[in-house]
Amino acid sequence: MRIDQIELRQVHMPLVHPFETSFGREVARQTVIVAARGAGLTGWGEAATMAGPWYEYETVETCWHVLRDFLGPLVVGRQIANASDAVRLMAPVRGHNIAKMGLEAAVWDLLGRAEGRSVSQMLGGTRPQVLVGVSLGVQDSVPALLDRIDAFRDQGYSRVKVKIRPGWDVDVLRQVRGRFPDLPLMVDANCAYQLADAQRLEAMDEFDLMMIEQPLAYDDLVEHAELQLRLRTPICLDESIPSLASARAALALGSGRIINIKPGRVGGLVAARAIHDLCQDQGVPVWCGGMLETGIGRAHNVALASLPGFSLPGDISASARYFAHDVVAPPFEIRADGTMDVPENPGIGVSVMPERLEAATQHWLVIEP
Numbered sequence: 001m002r003i004d005q006i007e008l009r010q011v012h013m014p015l016v017h018p019f020e021t022s023f024g025r026e027v028a029r030q031t032v033i034v035a036a037r038g039a040g041l042t043g044w045g046e047a048a049t050m051a052g053p054w055y056e057y058e059t060v061e062t063c064w065h066v067l068r069d070f071l072g073p074l075v076v077g078r079q080i081a082n083a084s085d086a087v088r089l090m091a092p093v094r095g096h097n098i099a100k101m102g103l104e105a106a107v108w109d110l111l112g113r114a115e116g117r118s119v120s121q122m123l124g125g126t127r128p129q130v131l132v133g134v135s136l137g138v139q140d141s142v143p144a145l146l147d148r149i150d151a152f153r154d155q156g157y158s159r160v161k162v163k164i165r166p167g168w169d170v171d172v173l174r175q176v177r178g179r180f181p182d183l184p185l186m187v188d189a190n191c192a193y194q195l196a197d198a199q200r201l202e203a204m205d206e207f208d209l210m211m212i213e214q215p216l217a218y219d220d221l222v223e224h225a226e227l228q229l230r231l232r233t234p235i236c237l238d239e240s241i242p243s244l245a246s247a248r249a250a251l252a253l254g255s256g257r258i259i260n261i262k263p264g265r266v267g268g269l270v271a272a273r274a275i276h277d278l279c280q281d282q283g284v285p286v287w288c289g290g291m292l293e294t295g296i297g298r299a300h301n302v303a304l305a306s307l308p309g310f311s312l313p314g315d316i317s318a319s320a321r322y323f324a325h326d327v328v329a330p331p332f333e334i335r336a337d338g339t340m341d342v343p344e345n346p347g348i349g350v351s352v353m354p355e356r357l358e359a360a361t362q363h364w365l366v367i368e369p
Contacts (some may be wrong), residue, residue, distance in 0.1 A: 002079050006072045006103070006367040007035040010064055011294070011360040015322055019137040019191050019292065021163045024054060029292050029322065032063045033357065036075075036106035043110025044352050046297035047102025048264050055190070055239065056098060056265065063099040068365065071096070071103050072131075077369030083108050083122075088269050097242060097267035104268035105300045111340075112347035119349070120304065120342050123273055125306030129339035133159030133313035134321065135188070135290065138168050142175050149180060159184040159210070165192040170197030170200060173207045183312070188213040191239060195223045198230050210312070211236040211258050221246075224255035234258050238289060242266060247275045251282055258312070262289040262361055263304055264297075272304055280309035288314035295319050295328030299348035302332070306342045316340060327356045368369040 003337040013029045019114065032047040047063040049056065076091045086107040090100050108119050115122075139145040149160055162176065164187045176185065186209055193201060193215045201215055211234045216223050218239035228235045234257035241247050241259055243266060250256060259279055263272040279286045288305040298316060305314045318340070319331035326332075328350040332340060343349020 001038045001081070001111065003019060003036055003038050003076050004368075006076050006106075007037070008064065008072070008367070009033040009035075009357065009361045010060060010068055010363040011357065012293065012351060012362050013323055013360050014340055015292070016320070016324055019315040020136055021188075026050075026292070027275070029294070030060045031294065031297070032060060032067065032102055033294070033296060034067065034102040034106045036103065036110045038110060039114055041110055041113045043106045043113060044106065044291065044296045045102045045105030045107070045109065045300065046293055047098050048291035048293045048297045049098045058096060058098045062096070063102065064363070066093065066096045066099040067103060070365065071099055072367035075103060075107075076367050077315060080107060081109070083268070083270055087268060093100075098264040101264040101268045104270065105263070105297070108222065108269055108300070109347040116346050118342075118344055119269075119300060119305040120306040123269060123303055123307060123343065125303060126308045127306040127342060129335065129341055130302055130305040130316065130340060131158055131313035132316045132340045133157055133161055133184075134317050134335060135163070135315045137163050138165065139248070142172055145172065146176065146179050149176065149183070153183070154317070156334045156336050156338050157317070159186065161186045161188055161315065163188050163190065163211070164225050165189065166197070170203050173204060177207050184210055186210040186213060186236070188238070189215040189216050191216060193296060195227060198227055200228065205232045207250070208341040209233050213260060214240065215267040221250050221253050221255040224250070225253045227253060236260055238262070241275070244271060244274045244278065247278055251284060253276070258285050258287070259302070260289040261286050263300060264291055264292065265289075269300065269304060273307065276307050276309045285311050287312035290315035290317070294323055295326040295332060295350060296348065296352065298332055299328065299343060299350055302340060302342055303348070313338070325356055327353055327360065329353055
């Protein structure tokens with residue numbers, strides 16, 4: 001299929017509840033939506049980055065710049081038989097994985113619509129439903145956190161992730177465990193600790209956590225390996241895994257026992273599937289992380305999480321978890337058993353709502369050959 005046109009939209013969508021991590025506090029979501037057009041069809045993707053370079057070096061502005069000036073011109077006007085062709089075309093650009101994910105994802109959706117197959121089927125997904133969890137940012141108080149956990153449990157979420165940072169960690173977790181002794185619980189530090197804090201992290205072993213996600217610096221696999229030797233709780237790596245090569249290195253070093261696969265962080269669904277295959281071959285559990293995506297990015301995450309190796313609940317919450325009005329229909333919802341249906345329709349399996357996307361758009365441009 002020839003890619004006739006690429007469209008970029010920078011969108012701004014208020015969050016229904018502020019989301020706070022060790023990076024800071026978000027009250028709205030800024031992201032870049034990518035449309036790829038060919039054969040009279042449109043495929044949709046999302047470059048789900050942040051306004052500032054906190055999680056990754058990429059930002060909304062860098063994604064826009066790299067998609068507009070480099071990635072888009074490399075792909076538009078070219079013949080593409082599969083998503084791997086798009087990956088090869090974008091390969092001369094070093095890094096900028098989130099921007100690459102936005103365009104590659106749009107190609108997956110476009111090809112799926114043309115072939116009459118869902119992205120899940122194209123990836124090799126085997127699950128009609130995926131296990132989902134909810135991620136809770138730092139709250140104003142512990143009672144507020146406990147009440148929010150209660151509310152999300154009532155909505156059917158099968159696992160809760162709590163963001164931690166120095167000063168909001170051990171004492172908070174002790175109170176969470178006191179109220180919810182059997183709750184499947186994990187924590188996420190987003191690189192907020194140092195190896196010198198190992199004793200404090202060891203204290204979390206008493207809380208029967210599923211994992212401690214990314215406790216140390218994003219670029220230090222050696223110190224993560226040292227820390228893992230001191231912990232009973234598995235370390236899950238997130239920011240430390242931007243590629244298949246880094247996943248191989250982390251597993252060889254013993255830097256963690258679980259990997260969070262975010263397709264944006266690793267550069268797209270092709271790379272995400274390769275990391276999944278590596279971990280499956282080595283018996284390492286994986287799960288799909290989230291970046292507060294709109295329904296467009298969420299649809300791609302659900303498709304990825306349908307692969308057989310995704311044995312742990314992902315951060316793939318319902319549309320209503322973040323947005324009063326998502327940009328896709330039907331919205332993503334949680335089933336009573338704590339799972340989410342994998343769309344079966346062609347492509348991402350949901351429809352983008354033009355009026356809602358238009359209302360959220362701040363900047364817009366078209367790239368043509």
